[in-house]
Amino acid sequence: MREPRDAIRAWLDLLGASNAIKKSVDTQLRSEFGVSISRFDILSALERAGPDGLRAGVLSQQLMVTEGNTTQVTAPLIRDGLVKRNAGRDDARIAIFTLTKKGERLFSKMAADHNHWIGSVFSDLSKSEIAAFRRILRKLNIPNNAAQPGKDAA
Template sequence: MALQSVVNRGLVQQHQLSLADVQLLAYLKSRGPSQMGTLAEMLMVTPSAITQQTQRLERRRLVRRDASSDDGRRVLATITKGGARLATASLETYARLVRAHFLDELSRPQMIALGDGCRRISARLKAIDSTLDRPDT
């Protein structure tokens, strides 16, 4: 949690964005327009919280919210050009902060071990996730 706090503080100081804001902008930049429910699930927040967050980002003209052309009851969030530029800059800051406060403290063998551990955990989680997605037979 300390690393997350340091990173969040640095992002707020440099870009006036929280870590959650950066995650949201990065998601929209990579995935394109997304339903509000999908964004809430991704950030693990309530629909109300994601609405408030996107409204704040919308006031800064970083995202836009529009009714879905397929179903007018659904709202899609879309990153703006300014939001995409700020996402890129804030992700560079994020990487710099993580490197400075976490990775630079590790030796090369420790980094290799960390990478191996993360790959193993990721592979296991993907395997679990894929079994959860399969219908019961």
């Protein structure tokens, strides 16, 4: 049987690495583009959604935040002309968020830099080590209501 301390240490290592990467990416996004990682995540979700955009509730679920938080974070993106908020076709009470052309251009540049930054974090790992790391993450016993690591990307 595993020692509970080993699991706690592994969790702390994973949490520490994740937080350090997130902080580094946030710092770089702010420095290069004047955009926080939270705003980058919104632009990323909207880019993946395509021209139909996302309903506020779906966007909140994808970001794992409240709709109120989504509204707060999207407001500056709307003000800066990066995101557009439209009323739903069938129900005007529903907000649909989409990227503007300006938002698409900015996100394209940010995504390229983001890919480079994340690539540099993993640069000392071989392709097989990265694959093994992802397999291990998928084996974690995470409750069904939480995000599953590695499930959203190939």
